[in-house]
Amino acid sequence: MGAELFTVERPGGAPGVISTMACPPGDAALAGELALLRLTGVDVVLSLLMPEEELLLGVAEEERxxxxxxxxxxxxxxxxxxxxxxxAGAAMAAALAGRLRAGEHVVVHCRAGIGRSSVAAALTLCALGLTPDEAVAAISRARGFTVPETPDQRAFVDAVAALL
Structure with a gap:
C-alpha cells in the first residue's frame, strides 16, 4: 500500500500542495489506500476516470x-x-486553486497518472498564476519526465489557461 505521489509544493506561492498519482489499487485494497492518503495529509482527491474505467479498475466505490x-x-x-x-476543466481548476490557497493537499489521478491528471494539475497551477509552460514544467519535474502524454493534451492546457 501507499501509492507514489508526484508533488508540487507551494504551487504559485499558495500554501497548499498538489500531487498527481496513478489510479489507486482497487477492489479490497481501495479503502485502505484512501485511508492512507488521508492519514498522510491529503484533503481532496480528483479522479479523471471514465465510469467504465472505474468498473474495470475496481474503483467504482471510490467516491463513497x-x-x-x-x-x-x-x-x-x-x-x-x-x-x-x-x-468543466476551467471551473475545476479554479476550484482546486482555491483549495490550494486554503492550504489543502489535492491529489489528482487518472489511470496511469501521466496524461489526464497532469492536464488537470497544470490547469490548477495556471489558475494560481503560472504560465502554461511553467505549470507543465513543474508537473514534469515532479513526475520525472515530460507530461502530459499527448500534444493535444498540451494544447488543451494552453487553450484553457487563457480562460482562467
Whole structure:
C-alpha cells in the first residue's frame, strides 16, 4: 500500500500542495489506500476516470470510500489519452486553486497518472498564476519526465489557461 505521489509544493506561492498519482489499487485494497492518503495529509482527491474505467479498475466505490475516509472526492471524467470538457476543466481548476490557497493537499489521478491528471494539475497551477509552460514544467519535474502524454493534451492546457 501507499501509492507514489508526484508533488508540487507551494504551487504559485499558495500554501497548499498538489500531487498527481496513478489510479489507486482497487477492489479490497481501495479503502485502505484512501485511508492512507488521508492519514498522510491529503484533503481532496480528483479522479479523471471514465465510469467504465472505474468498473474495470475496481474503483467504482471510490467516491463513497474516499468520503468515509474523510477525503473530499471530486470527479472530472475524460476519456483516456484525451481531455475533459473545457468549461468543466476551467471551473475545476479554479476550484482546486482555491483549495490550494486554503492550504489543502489535492491529489489528482487518472489511470496511469501521466496524461489526464497532469492536464488537470497544470490547469490548477495556471489558475494560481503560472504560465502554461511553467505549470507543465513543474508537473514534469515532479513526475520525472515530460507530461502530459499527448500534444493535444498540451494544447488543451494552453487553450484553457487563457480562460482562467
Amino acid at each position: 470510500l474516499a468520503e468515509e475516509s474523510g477525503l473530499v472526492f471530486l470527479r472530472l471524467p475524460a476519456p483516456d489519452m484525451s481531455v475533459p470538457d473545457r468549461a
